[in-house]
Amino acid sequence: MPMNKWYEQGGEQEDVVISTRIRLARSLPGYPYPQRMNAAGRRQIEQMVFEAATDENTAVGHQFAYQSMEEIARMEGLSLAERRLVRPDFPASRQGGLLFTQDEAVSLVVNDEDHLRIQVFHAGLDLENAYAEADRMDTILDKALHFAFDTKLGYLTQDPQNLGTGMRASLLLHLPALHENGSLGRIAAGLAKLGLSLEEEPFDTEQESEGTARYLLSNRLTLGLSEEDALRNLKSIAQQLLVQERTARLTLAEKLEVQDAVSRALGVLQNARMISNQEMASLLYSVRFGVATGLLSGVAYEKLDALLMELQPATLTLACGRRLTQSQRESLRAEIIHRVLV
Amino acid sequence: MAPIHPESGRKSVPAHVRVVVDIHCPVCGASFDDIVRGGHAGCAECYHTFYERLAPMIQRIHGEVVHCGKVPGANLPQPRQGSQLMVKRRALREAINTQNFEYAAALRDQIKALEGGEDADE
Numbered sequence: 001m002p003m004n005k006w007y008e009q010g011g012e013q014e015d016v017v018i019s020t021r022i023r024l025a026r027s028l029p030g031y032p033y034p035q036r037m038n039a040a041g042r043r044q045i046e047q048m049v050f051e052a053a054t055d056e057n058t059a060v061g062h063q064f065a066y067q068s069m070e071e072i073a074r075m076e077g078l079s080l081a082e083r084r085l086v087r088p089d090f091p092a093s094r095q096g097g098l099l100f101t102q103d104e105a106v107s108l109v110v111n112d113e114d115h116l117r118i119q120v121f122h123a124g125l126d127l128e129n130a131y132a133e134a135d136r137m138d139t140i141l142d143k144a145l146h147f148a149f150d151t152k153l154g155y156l157t158q159d160p161q162n163l164g165t166g167m168r169a170s171l172l173l174h175l176p177a178l179h180e181n182g183s184l185g186r187i188a189a190g191l192a193k194l195g196l197s198l199e200e201e202p203f204d205t206e207q208e209s210e211g212t213a214r215y216l217l218s219n220r221l222t223l224g225l226s227e228e229d230a231l232r233n234l235k236s237i238a239q240q241l242l243v244q245e246r247t248a249r250l251t252l253a254e255k256l257e258v259q260d261a262v263s264r265a266l267g268v269l270q271n272a273r274m275i276s277n278q279e280m281a282s283l284l285y286s287v288r289f290g291v292a293t294g295l296l297s298g299v300a301y302e303k304l305d306a307l308l309m310e311l312q313p314a315t316l317t318l319a320c321g322r323r324l325t326q327s328q329r330e331s332l333r334a335e336i337i338h339r340v341l342v
Numbered sequence: 343m344a345p346i347h348p349e350s351g352r353k354s355v356p357a358h359v360r361v362v363v364d365i366h367c368p369v370c371g372a373s374f375d376d377i378v379r380g381g382h383a384g385c386a387e388c389y390h391t392f393y394e395r396l397a398p399m400i401q402r403i404h405g406e407v408v409h410c411g412k413v414p415g416a417n418l419p420q421p422r423q424g425s426q427l428m429v430k431r432r433a434l435r436e437a438i439n440t441q442n443f444e445y446a447a448a449l450r451d452q453i454k455a456l457e458g459g460e461d462a463d464e
Contacts, residue, residue, distance in 0.1 A: 032370035032385045113382075135412070142414045148386030153400070154409030156386035160400055163389075165411035223400075224407025 006105035007305050011124015014301045015292035016242050018172040018214070020126045021084070022134040024118040025157040025166035026141075029148040033158040034096065034111040039070075042111045046097045049110045052144035053099050060140055062106055064099035078314035084121070087112065106133060114158050114166075116141070123302065125238060127169055127231045134167075135227070154223060164223030169231055171217045171238050172201060176289045177248035178241075179213035187241070195221035196237055203281040203308070212285045217241065253293035262290035270342050274330040277313055280337065284308055303340060311336060367391040427456050 007019065027033065034042055046068070053064050067076070069091050077091025085100055085107050096111030109117040118137050122130040138147075148156040155166035162168070178184050188198040201216040217238055219230045252258050265286035269275070275283075288304050290296035310319065311333045317324050320332060366373050372384030374392050378399075383389060389396060430453050437446035 027386050029386045030369060032372075033383065036370050036372065036384050138412075139415075147414060149414050150389060150409070151413075152408045153389055154411060156383070156389050159382045160396070161403055163400060163404065164409050167411070221404070222411075223404035223409060226411040230411075 003102045005306070005309070006103050006121050007123055007309050008302050009123045010300065010302050011122065011126055013242060014124040016173055016175070016245050017125040017238065018123075018174055018305060020122045020124065020130045021170045021172070022118075022120045022127070022130045023168045023170075024134050024138050025114040025155065025159075025162045025168075026116045026118065026138065026145075026147040027156055027158065028115045028145055029156075031115065034113070034115065035158075037111075039095075042095060045115050046110050048145060049108060049116055049141070050097075050099065052141050053108055055144065058140050058143070060137070062101045064101060064108070066097060066099050068097045070094055070097075075314050075317055079312075079318050082312040082315050083309060085109075085119070106137065108137075114162075116145070116147075123305070125171065125235070127171075127235050131167075131169065131227060131231055161220075162222050164221075164225070165227050165230065167219070167222060167227050167230065169219050169234050171234070173215045173217055173238070173241065173245075174213060174285065174288060174292075175215050175241070175245050176213040176285065177252045178245050179211075179215075180252060181248055183244075183248075184215070187244075191217075191237060192220075194233070194237070195219065195225075196234065198241075203285075204278055204312075212281050214285075249289070249293050253289075253295060259295055262286050262295050266290065266296060266341070269337050271338075272334045274327065275334045275337060276330055277311070277333075280311060280333060281308060299341065307337060307340060365391065427453060430456070 011017070011019070028045060028048070031037065031041065031045060034045070037045075050066060052058075053060060053062075067080070069077070072080075072091050074091075077086075080086045080091060080098065081088040083104060085104065086098055086109060090096065090109070090112050093112075096109070098107060098109055100107035105121050107119045107121075109119060118134050118141070120130045120134045120137075141147075150156055154164035155162075157163055157166045175184065178187070184198065191198050196217065197220055198215055198217050201214045203212045203214060217234065219234050221230060225233075265283040269280075269283050269287065284304050284307060287296060287299065288301065291299055291301065291304070310316065313329060316329060316333060316336075324332065364373075367384055367388045368391065369387040370384035372388055374395055377383055377388060377392065377396070383396075430449055434446055434449040434453065437443070437449060
């Protein structure tokens with residue numbers, strides 16, 4: 001039986017927080033960083049990480065699948081980026097590799113900017129547990145790989161901006177009401193002073209201002225602050241944003257135009273015969289807002305989030321198992337949405 | 343006084359200044375200029391090779407702070423230095439009692455090193 005993906009599970013505060021990601025940047029002492037290394041050197045690093053992560057004598061406790069970027073098919077690479085496992089540019093670089101668990105919650109990016117990045121995804125707001133898992137993996141892998149570390153500078157990352165903990169914790173937030181009332185610019189400026197960043201995270205990176213109102217809230221400070229303190233700061237700010245977003249949603253959801261848009265979104269999703277990626281995102285996020293504000297019921301967030309993840313162009317094509325024209329893809333997408341929502 | 347000739351002026355640059363300019367990281371071969379131009383280190387060793395010159399850059403990004411997060415291995419069971427001293431002192435008494443002087447001498451050196459380590463921490 002196929003294992004559920006991380007995004008198919010329910011999470012805390014998921015009316016606003018779509019997902020949590022923890023990323024730890026690590027490097028190996030005695031080796032140049034990937035961009036200063038030749039292909040043979042990089043393969044050696046990949047081999048070392050692979051062996052450490054798949055060593056059955058350790059407490060890793062995960063079965064990792066391995067995907068090299070050197071020979072990856074274009075569609076596979078696009079799909080990995082759609083599922084947020086790698087940066088969009090990484091597969092096209094034809095360098096490095098990715099190890100990931102079947103549920104895609106834990107992944108190891110090898111030879112991107114740093115030798116290793118440990119990534120953990122959890123649904124909803126779950127900073128503590130996601131960090132605990134990343135920390136556990138880090139501790140186990142460090143026994144074999146002995147990551148480069150300095151008592152003053154912390155983990156020695158390729159980019160001096162990540163020195164210290166090498167940790168970037170991010171929350172993917174759905175903020176349609178704060179987006180709509182235009183207060184996010186001011187909030188983001190305030191957060192920057194506190195060492196946090198709040199940036200729009202487009203669903204489809206090729207489209208501009210698509211109105212899905214997805215934002216990524218993440219820590220910027222890595223040196224001089226412990227992981228626990230950084231996570232506590234991030235969580236406390238996230239909780240304040242949650243309150244503001246929910247308050248703003250009450251006003252928004254009272255408007256007849258908004259109620260109409262939500263109902264129409266559901267109607268189109270249930271009845272359309274062809275849906276583009278962009279239209280799906282915009283409509284599903286409207287429905288998500290409708291569920292959160294009580295305008296709609298009977299749909300779980302994780303169902304919507306799974307559709308948003310799995311019906312992206314490359315991921316959908318791979319799941320179908322054969323090449324699709326754009327109209328075939330849009331028709332298949334509409335068919336699957338219909339099955340889930342009707 | 344002889345007029346200063348540009349050529350002779352160049353020659354008078356002390357040798358150690360030129361050596362400093364030419365330093366490359368022993369692991370990755372990056373120079374300080376490479377790091378400044380690219381905005382990132384060539385390898386972990388670069389942070390030690392160019393520590394003095396990177397410090398202001400790191401301070402500009404992070405402020406005047408030092409790492410206070412996770413330390414590798416810190417969340418695994420660790421032998422406490424104090425307890426090691428205790429064990430070794432006990433072993434030393436035992437070694438002297440059993441007239442195992444060679445072992446006792448080795449233990450004394452280890453104890454001295456551990457005590458030195460403690461002093462340095464304080």
